[in-house]
Structures are given as structure tokens and as C-alpha cells.
Amino acid sequence: MTKTRDKQKLADQALRLRRHVVEMVYQAGSGHPGGALGMAEVFVSLYPAGELKIRPEEPKWDDRDRFVLSKGHICPGYYAALAIAGYFSEDLLPTFRKLGSPLQGHPCMLKGTGIDVSSGSLGQGLSVANGMAIAAKLDGKSYRVYVMLGDGEVQEGQVWEAAMSSTHYKLDNVCAILDSNGLQIDGKVSEIMGVAPLAGKWEAFGWNVIEIDGNDFDQIFDAFDRARATKGKPTIIIARTIKGKGVSFMENACEWHGKAPNEEQYRQAMSDLGVHATV
Amino acid sequence: MAEKAATRQAYGKTLAEVGELHPEIVVLDADLSKSTMTVDFLKKFPDRFFNMGIAESDMVDTAAGLATCGKIPFASTFAIFGSRAWEQIRNTVCRANLNVNLCFTHAGISVGEDGASAQANEDMAIMRVLPNMRVICPCDSFETAGAVRYMAEHPDGPYYLRLGRAKVVDVLTEDYRFELGKGTALCDGGDVTIIACGSLVQQSMAAAEELAAEGIQARVITMPAIKPIDEDLILAAAAETKGIVTAEEHQVIGGLGSAVAEVLARKHPAPMKFIGMQDTFGESGTPDELFDKYGLSAPHIAEAATDLLG
Ligand SMILES: Cc1ncc(C[n+]2csc(CCOP(=O)(O)OP(=O)(O)O)c2C)c(N)n1
Numbered sequence A: 001m002t003k004t005r006d007k008q009k010l011a012d013q014a015l016r017l018r019r020h021v022v023e024m025v026y027q028a029g030s031g032h033p034g035g036a037l038g039m040a041e042v043f044v045s046l047y048p049a050g051e052l053k054i055r056p057e058e059p060k061w062d063d064r065d066r067f068v069l070s071k072g073h074i075c076p077g078y079y080a081a082l083a084i085a086g087y088f089s090e091d092l093l094p095t096f097r098k099l100g101s102p103l104q105g106h107p108c109m110l111k112g113t114g115i116d117v118s119s120g121s122l123g124q125g126l127s128v129a130n131g132m133a134i135a136a137k138l139d140g141k142s143y144r145v146y147v148m149l150g151d152g153e154v155q156e157g158q159v160w161e162a163a164m165s166s167t168h169y170k171l172d173n174v175c176a177i178l179d180s181n182g183l184q185i186d187g188k189v190s191e192i193m194g195v196a197p198l199a200g201k202w203e204a205f206g207w208n209v210i211e212i213d214g215n216d217f218d219q220i221f222d223a224f225d226r227a228r229a230t231k232g233k234p235t236i237i238i239a240r241t242i243k244g245k246g247v248s249f250m251e252n253a254c255e256w257h258g259k260a261p262n263e264e265q266y267r268q269a270m271s272d273l274g275v276h277a278t279v
Numbered sequence B: 001m002a003e004k005a006a007t008r009q010a011y012g013k014t015l016a017e018v019g020e021l022h023p024e025i026v027v028l029d030a031d032l033s034k035s036t037m038t039v040d041f042l043k044k045f046p047d048r049f050f051n052m053g054i055a056e057s058d059m060v061d062t063a064a065g066l067a068t069c070g071k072i073p074f075a076s077t078f079a080i081f082g083s084r085a086w087e088q089i090r091n092t093v094c095r096a097n098l099n100v101n102l103c104f105t106h107a108g109i110s111v112g113e114d115g116a117s118a119q120a121n122e123d124m125a126i127m128r129v130l131p132n133m134r135v136i137c138p139c140d141s142f143e144t145a146g147a148v149r150y151m152a153e154h155p156d157g158p159y160y161l162r163l164g165r166a167k168v169v170d171v172l173t174e175d176y177r178f179e180l181g182k183g184t185a186l187c188d189g190g191d192v193t194i195i196a197c198g199s200l201v202q203q204s205m206a207a208a209e210e211l212a213a214e215g216i217q218a219r220v221i222t223m224p225a226i227k228p229i230d231e232d233l234i235l236a237a238a239a240e241t242k243g244i245v246t247a248e249e250h251q252v253i254g255g256l257g258s259a260v261a262e263v264l265a266r267k268h269p270a271p272m273k274f275i276g277m278q279d280t281f282g283e284s285g286t287p288d289e290l291f292d293k294y295g296l297s298a299p300h301i302a303e304a305a306t307d308l309l310g
């Protein structure tokens, strides 16, 4: 895919992705809107805006960059990004979570097009990404592996097992994006099980750490560029985001982690996103 | 006297051999390579060997990532420690039907002196229940080598290969060819059938000799694949003999005995006895002492067969 840096186009795509997320979760009557809305800019950067070297018309292209959605619950945003990038029609999105749909409640590589690996159980994606990155090195291929983690997710011990492996094997083809939205299911990350200092922990594990505002396209692209230029060690982009961003009542609201809006809330959400919804 | 070697030794040796034929093979271990015998592969192919440290969950998922990119990963540790990665095996490996070869050693009570914390007597049950997973528990060097070659040549989904620490006698021969889902009748009796896997095949052969001395002709079947299991061989045994004793170095809940019972219950109900760990943990001791104490040795198998015949 060719890279898009047109500001208006990027903003339009992020908005379109957010509308899809709300629509999908509303139609499904369940799902996880909060984290998906917060990651809209990152999803757009990776997929339609072309940070990932991919061929949507050839989803299993050997040399493609890989993407692992370790925090699989925010797949509404992922599926919308795949559709906007052209892997499948946007008309498919409303089948999310319905019987027979390729768009499962959590990503399934055997059903959905463009999904490099299944996920849904937290804490595993960085290990998988390392395996992909090792395979690239063994085969002398230049593809990169991107993996998206949550700030609650890093409470899982396996993340740190994997963090060690990435540096031990000098996997500079791994780029992790940590969605630092400060929230998990039961409350604030700092109150449930503090993970601070995040940057310090990853630095201590030997990673190149870049901290950005994860809802700002310029900062996202700049971070990806710096990650690509970093040799000898993996990079983690700690992206501060607003969970639920774009929908007034979902922003920074813990209860919108994994819940569908009712009809009234749906109208409100869509109008926040500039659409006058007709139900 | 037949050769004596642990199945883990045959595993290491064969892995190093198939590594030559299949450049996609990569091997992962979790700081136990000298015991799981993946060290044999490491010596030959250091660039294709990845020690993941004492991090079994990370090892399993890294293997999964390698599999998505066309590699043929073999991942080894002790069965008890690999078992902690069950949910990784379920969700990341099996759910996506990824070709990850989990070859866990030191299974069963014959681990011996290390005691109960190291004796995995539940691994076949937790692996067998997983959709897409194939479960193999070979009895000797020939079955092990055959299974490893088969796995290398059929990279079509997840396998669990269950290997032992202790030396066992070879009961098969050089010309043996492993086929997934096929057991082998080692001797052909018409009175009672003993179906066994792993180290208890050797015990079952000894039991058959004891029975023969009493005039009872036992058919002994080695059943390396617990899943998919050889239904035809089981049904023929149920039809042609008066009952079936299963023998495994594993809990009687969920392993070989259960798998055989499921086949019989559906297609040909027959009297059964279950030799195995009777819903209990082991302890320290030599393998032979433990086999005696926990009812897994030849005399116990022979006694179960006699009881069955009434
Ligand atoms: C291993 C595991 N444990 C628990 C869950 C249930 N769960 C789903 S999302 C979530 C919170 C994740 O928090 P975070 O990583 O911060 O993601 P965010 O909620 O911010 O999107 C939990 C506990 C899970 N999916 N996997």
C-alpha cells in the first residue's frame, strides 16, 4: 500500500473507523468499544495509511509485514481498519459477532481475511510476534512485525518473558505499540495493579522506548519511522490514548470497556461522531 | 535382550536426523535441552535452535508465531512444566490449528526420585481434550523415531508427543513404520486384551508372559496414538477376546483408558479394567518401586486381566 499523509484524509478515515466501531458494537449488542475508539489513529496509520507493507488483494503475501492484535478484544477497530484498507467490504462489518461471520468476537485467523494470527487471551501476542520475527531473520526477509498491547495486559507475566526474548534475540524487526489509556476492566490500571513506570520497565528490558500521544497522527508516523531506523533492539511505542475517544460519554469511562450502547446512547454516540443516526 | 533407551533419547537423535531433511524445522527449549535431548539438534543446527529460558508460555507462543510463517517448530520441556502453557496451547496453537510440535519429556511417574511435583500424570488428558490436537505416547525407540519422522513429514496441525525419562526395552523392530491412528498387536492372544502405551507396554508384555504361564492367552496392543485412536483394533479386540485391560502411566481419568472406553461405550460395550494412577499424586522413589506401589507393574496388569476373566 502507498503511504497516505494527507491530514484531512487521515482524520476522515479515523472518524469513519470510529463510526464503524460504534455501529458494529451496537448492531452486535455486545463488544468492546472503548479501547477500539482510543486506538483509531493507530489502526488507520497501520492499515489504510500504509505503515504496514501489505497487499490487501493478496492477504497471505509471504513478504508482508505482520500485525498481532495481542489485545484481541478491541477487534472492532481492527476489523474496520482491515475493511477500510480493502481486505473485505465494509458491508461485512455489521455481521460482527453474528453466527457464521468471519468477524468473530475475538480475532480468528482461520475465519477472517487479513488476520495474521488469532488472539483474545491477553499476554500472548508479543511471544507470537517474536516467533514471526525470528522466522523473518532465519529466512533473511525484511518484513516487520507489529504487535499491539494494552496497559492492563502487561500485568500478565508472559509479556515480560517475551520482552526478554525480543531483546535477547535482538529482534529489531519487532515494533510493539502499547495502548496506554490508564484503564482496564475493573478500574484504573494504577489502582488495580500499578504498572508504572512503563517506560522505565521496558528500557530496563533493553527496549528502545518512544512515548507519544497516540491520538496524534504526526507523532504516530514519526514514532514508526524512528522504530524502523532503530537497529539491534526492538522498539516499543508507548501511546497515551483516551479510551473511548470521540464519543463524549465513553471517553475515559471505565464502564465502556466492553458494553454496547442502547438505542439512545447509540444516537448520541453517532451524533458525537457527526452522523445523524436513524434507527 | 532388546536395546534399552529412553524415548527422549530416540527423540533427540531422530530430531537431529529429520533436521537435515527439513530445513524448516526449528527447535525451542526452556532450559532443559540436555534432559529433553534437544541438545542433539542444537549441536548440529545451532542457528535453528532457540533456548527461551525458563519461560514455557513464551516458548509455546513463540513456536506458534514461527508456525504462522512456515517454520516447523518442535518445542520441548518437561511435561509438567509445559502443562502450565495449556491455555496458550488451546487458544493460540489449537484454535488456529497451527503446526506446533510439542514434545514434552519426563512424563509419568517413572520420573522417579524428583517426586510428585515433577511427575506429569495428567498431560494426556488435558491435551486430548483439545480440538485439532493429536496425542502420541510412544513405547520405545522405534515408535518414537517413527512418530518424530511422521510429524516432520506431516506439518498439518498441532501434535503432542509424550516422552519418558527412564530407559525402556525396545519392543518393536527396525522395520516398524509409524502411522498416525494405528496401534500394533505385539502378541496375539484370544482370551483377554491389554492395550497399553508408553512404558507400560513393556510391563504389559511381561504381564502376558505371567498370564501365559497360567494358561491365559493375552493379546497385547501398543497404542501410541491416543488421539486419533485406532478404533478398528480396539473393536476387533473387544469382539475377539473377553475383555480389555488398559495400562498407562497416567491418571485413569482422561487418558488412554478413557479413550478406549469411549470407543467401546459407543460401538461395542465390553468389560474393562483400568491400570493407571488412581486419582492420586505420586512421590519419590525409583521407577520400579513406584510402579509397584501405585499398581502399574506387570503383576498388577496380570491380576487385572485374571479378574476380568472372572
Ligand atoms: C488472559 C486474559 N485474562 C483476562 C481477560 C479478560 N479481559 C479482557 S480485556 C481486559 C482488560 C484489558 O485491559 P487493557 O490491556 O488495559 O486493555 P483496554 O481495556 O485498555 O483496552 C481483561 C481483563 C482476557 N481477555 N485474557
Ligand SMILES: [Mg+2]
Pocket: A150, A151, A152, A179, A180, A181, A182, A183, A184
Ligand atoms: Mg488499558
